[in-house]
Amino acid sequence: MLKKTIPILIASFVGFFLILSKFSPGLEEWDSKVSTWFDIVAAFAMVLGATSLLSSHFKKISNKKPGWAYSLITIVAFGGTLIVGLGKIGVPPSFPGYPWSGDYMTEGGAFWWVFNYVYVPLAATMFATLAFYISSAAFRAFRAKNVEASLLLITAVVVLLAQTSSGPMLTEGLPDEYAHFKLENIKGTLINLFNTLGTRAIMIGIALGVVSTSLKVLLGVDRSYLGAD
Amino acid sequence: MEPHPVWRFLATLDRRWLFGLTIFVVGIPLMTGIVLTQKPSPMVIDVFNAIDDLPEGSSVLLPLDFDPSAEGELQPMAEAFTRHCAEKKHKLYYLTIWPQGVGMIQRQISILSKEYPDYKNGVDYVNLGYRPGYEVVINTIVNDFPGLYDADQNGNPVSTIPMMKGIKNIRGFPLIVNVSAGDPGLKQWIQYAATPFDTIEIVGGTTGVQASTLYPYIPRQMIGMLAGIKPAAEYEELLFNKYPEIAEKPKTNTASVFMTAQEAAHFMLIGIIILGNLVMWQTDRKGASE
Amino acid sequence: MTNKNAIWLAIFLAGFLFLSWRAVQFEAGAVYVKPSAGTAEYEEVPFLLREEAGSEFSWPRTMGVWLAAALTFAIFSFLFGDNVVYKIAESIFVGASAAYAMVVAFWSAFVGLLVGRLTPDIARMTFMPGSKQETDLWFLIPLALGILMLWRLMPTGKWVARWPLAFFIAVFAGLRLVVHFQSDFIVQIQSTILPLIVFAADGSLDIKTSLWNMTMVFGTLACLTYFFFSLEHTGIVGGISKVGIYLLMITFGVGFALTVMSRYSLLIGRMNFLLKDWLHIGIEM
Numbered sequence: 001m002l003k004k005t006i007p008i009l010i011a012s013f014v015g016f017f018l019i020l021s022k023f024s025p026g027l028e029e030w031d032s033k034v035s036t037w038f039d040i041v042a043a044f045a046m047v048l049g050a051t052s053l054l055s056s057h058f059k060k061i062s063n064k065k066p067g068w069a070y071s072l073i074t075i076v077a078f079g080g081t082l083i084v085g086l087g088k089i090g091v092p093p094s095f096p097g098y099p100w101s102g103d104y105m106t107e108g109g110a111f112w113w114v115f116n117y118v119y120v121p122l123a124a125t126m127f128a129t130l131a132f133y134i135s136s137a138a139f140r141a142f143r144a145k146n147v148e149a150s151l152l153l154i155t156a157v158v159v160l161l162a163q164t165s166s167g168p169m170l171t172e173g174l175p176d177e178y179a180h181f182k183l184e185n186i187k188g189t190l191i192n193l194f195n196t197l198g199t200r201a202i203m204i205g206i207a208l209g210v211v212s213t214s215l216k217v218l219l220g221v222d223r224s225y226l227g228a229d
Numbered sequence: 230m231e232p233h234p235v236w237r238f239l240a241t242l243d244r245r246w247l248f249g250l251t252i253f254v255v256g257i258p259l260m261t262g263i264v265l266t267q268k269p270s271p272m273v274i275d276v277f278n279a280i281d282d283l284p285e286g287s288s289v290l291l292p293l294d295f296d297p298s299a300e301g302e303l304q305p306m307a308e309a310f311t312r313h314c315a316e317k318k319h320k321l322y323y324l325t326i327w328p329q330g331v332g333m334i335q336r337q338i339s340i341l342s343k344e345y346p347d348y349k350n351g352v353d354y355v356n357l358g359y360r361p362g363y364e365v366v367i368n369t370i371v372n373d374f375p376g377l378y379d380a381d382q383n384g385n386p387v388s389t390i391p392m393m394k395g396i397k398n399i400r401g402f403p404l405i406v407n408v409s410a411g412d413p414g415l416k417q418w419i420q421y422a423a424t425p426f427d428t429i430e431i432v433g434g435t436t437g438v439q440a441s442t443l444y445p446y447i448p449r450q451m452i453g454m455l456a457g458i459k460p461a462a463e464y465e466e467l468l469f470n471k472y473p474e475i476a477e478k479p480k481t482n483t484a485s486v487f488m489t490a491q492e493a494a495h496f497m498l499i500g501i502i503i504l505g506n507l508v509m510w511q512t513d514r515k516g517a518s519e
Numbered sequence: 520m521t522n523k524n525a526i527w528l529a530i531f532l533a534g535f536l537f538l539s540w541r542a543v544q545f546e547a548g549a550v551y552v553k554p555s556a557g558t559a560e561y562e563e564v565p566f567l568l569r570e571e572a573g574s575e576f577s578w579p580r581t582m583g584v585w586l587a588a589a590l591t592f593a594i595f596s597f598l599f600g601d602n603v604v605y606k607i608a609e610s611i612f613v614g615a616s617a618a619y620a621m622v623v624a625f626w627s628a629f630v631g632l633l634v635g636r637l638t639p640d641i642a643r644m645t646f647m648p649g650s651k652q653e654t655d656l657w658f659l660i661p662l663a664l665g666i667l668m669l670w671r672l673m674p675t676g677k678w679v680a681r682w683p684l685a686f687f688i689a690v691f692a693g694l695r696l697v698v699h700f701q702s703d704f705i706v707q708i709q710s711t712i713l714p715l716i717v718f719a720a721d722g723s724l725d726i727k728t729s730l731w732n733m734t735m736v737f738g739t740l741a742c743l744t745y746f747f748f749s750l751e752h753t754g755i756v757g758g759i760s761k762v763g764i765y766l767l768m769i770t771f772g773v774g775f776a777l778t779v780m781s782r783y784s785l786l787i788g789r790m791n792f793l794l795k796d797w798l799h800i801g802i803e804m
Binding site for chain 3: 002003006007008010011012013014015016017018019022033034035036037038039040041042043044045046047048049050051052053054055067070071073074075076077078079080081082085086092094095097098100101102103104106107108111113114115116117118119120121122123124125126127128129130131132134147148149151152153154155156157159160163180190191193194195196197198199200201202203204205206207208210211213214215217218225226227
């Protein structure tokens with residue numbers, strides 16, 4: 001009862017209440033209240049995630065599993081960032097006499113320094129390496145082996161060419177009656193017409209999927225979120 | 230018949246040569262500093278006019294929902310929006326639903342304090358920071374703004390912030406200018422704010438990855454968006470034409486500078502795709518004929 | 520020493536000499552600041568304006584730029600294969616990201632929303648001296664749910680975490696059901712209902728808009744037909760479905776082009792940092 005039934009009842013009640021509140025002006029205040037509670041619970045979820053991560057790294061170090069030194073580095077980086085962030089080190093207070101009253105992300109503070117000179121280069125570079133793999137994949141894998149793949153590649157090449165300032169110069173000389181065949185207009189048609197209709201169809205399908213999945217969860221049919229017994 | 234040695238060499242080309250070519254093609258334009266003029270497209274003009282046509286001093290909500298992994302594409306847009314709104318003396322309300330967005334907002338605050346020293350915190354701009362909860366934050370603030378944001382990032386209660394007085398929810402904002410890198414982001418602002426409430430108008434800046442999935446929302450649910458670095462460069466062009474003083478400040482044409490390298494990369498990629506297909510055609514054809 | 524190691528040593532030596540020259544001749548990585556009028560104590564001065572009155576060299580920010588450059592190269596080193604330097608950088612990233620999320624959650628939610636609402640007097644004495652909040656006991660509910668969620672870390676009684684999890688899932692399910700139905704279903708269908716024959720203001724047939732609308736309506740239907748698996752894709756349905764696939768390929772082609780553009784922008788951003796902010800190459804332009 002406590003492990004299965006009550007969570008399902010909570011899910012049903014809260015979910016249907018929120019749906020009802022969208023159609024009842026009188027319930028707007030409760031809609032906001034429940035949403036605010038959710039925001040707080042989401043913060044606890046972030047703490048849970050970070051703590052689980054720490055716990056798995058601590059286990060790796062204590063069991064001396066291969067690569068435990070990297071776990072030590074992770075924990076040191078975690079600890080250092082946490083201390084400067086929670087301690088608001090180097091942050092001038094907004095209210096004199098209250099040392100922890102300033103913005104933890106104030107320019108020049110220690111947490112700001114860690115964000116700008118440690119987090120930003122790491123995060124940005126992680127994704128920047130994708131460009132190299134795209135270059136490599138473009139040579140090896142982007143092959144026009146059938147009609148569908150050819151259509152995809154030709155569309156992509158046309159859009160890539162039109163997204164430059166020199167590409168449209170190829171069709172600049174076309175007379176006005178053939179303006180539709182200018183590269184920038186072809187790009188506009190591909191994006192605003194063809195891309196829109198295809199994405200719209202996908203979006204409609206996804207919306208129906210979301211509705212059916214949500215209903216299954218709220219009606220207690222789908223209980224996978226409860227995990228194993 | 231064996232393929233020509235050139236095709237055989239290309240078929241087994243070490244990918245590190247392609248990595249090197251990429252660095253070369255992207256790095257040289259950046260070093261030369263050449264900036265190409267970008268012709269603004271109709272959608273970029275719509276986004277520009279959405280901000281420019283607002284009466285001076287209008288309230289603009291600026292959610293910056295991106296992290297450093299997208300800064301190459303979105304930071305120039307966020308800066309252009311900030312400068313544009315500051316030129317129009319709009320009141321700027323910064324917030325974010327991404328944890329890393331706090332750092333991205335800080336960069337806009339730095340721009341305001343350096344380039345627009347008349348802009349006062351609490352009077353002309355306010356930094357409301359981050360609230361956890363993903364898109365549920367949007368669901369909350371369309372009904373109750375002060376309920377979730379009772380203090381700004383500096384800890385000043387909103388009841389003491391002049392520009393927050395009388396604001397009950399975000400439905401009164403004439404425009405939302407969202408810069409987003411994914412979910413939750415522009416899609417959720419459209420779903421939770423712009424679609425249910427006719428009074429809320431929205432324009433956006435987003436990555437190319439997300440942009441193709443958002444075109445169906447235009448124009449009924451969203452006025453327009455800047456989809457990637459090229460529209461960002463076009464936006465800067467419009468900004469410099471209308472407000473030439475911005476062009477004289479340092480580092481205000483980042484998107485335009487990036488576009489030169491971007492164009493070189495596009496031509497390189499088109500060349501690589503064509504070459505790769507030629508290699509496939511030559512090696513498959515020669516192999517099949519045996 | 521093998522040839523490969525000798526080549527790598529030569530490359531590193533050349534790189535070191537280049538960096539030393541850049542650092543000495545052009546102050547590579549140097550950052551200058553001046554006192555700020557805003558909430559921060561100092562603000563960065565553009566490198567070309569470092570001679571301005573009031574500007575001073577900043578050791579913390581300069582060391583930060585060199586560290587950022589080193590971490591950038593550490594991540595890029597993965598292009599040559601997994602290695603120790605990359606793994607160290609990755610470990611730092613994992614640790615710093617997790618701690619960043621906790622710091623932000625603490626100050627924005629725990630302090631701002633929980634402490635500020637449940638014990639406003641304590642908040643006023645410590646972090647939020649200007650707060651005018653009164654105690655709101657309704658916030659005991661999210662506090663209780665949060666504690667139950669953290670109980671997942673305990674050795675026994677993990678099942679209690681299902682209650683806040685059910686609340687979490689229910690909020691998402693309930694809200695998304697409504698917004699997706701309205702925004703991504705009803706309004707999208709509304710946007711697809713377009714006149715197939717359009718006349719211009721002067722009464723003549725507007726061929727371009729009519730063709731546009733016809734393509735939009737029938738194209739969307741063709742793409743939807745492709746995803747409709749309750750009918751076998753043969754005959755007329757198969758033909759329409761085939762058209763749908765071709766239209767979807769155009770859609771994916773556009774998405775691919777925009778994605779590629781996006782990825783290169785990220786690389787350009789990093790190259791810009793390395794060339795201009797770190798090595799000060801090309802900043803005069």
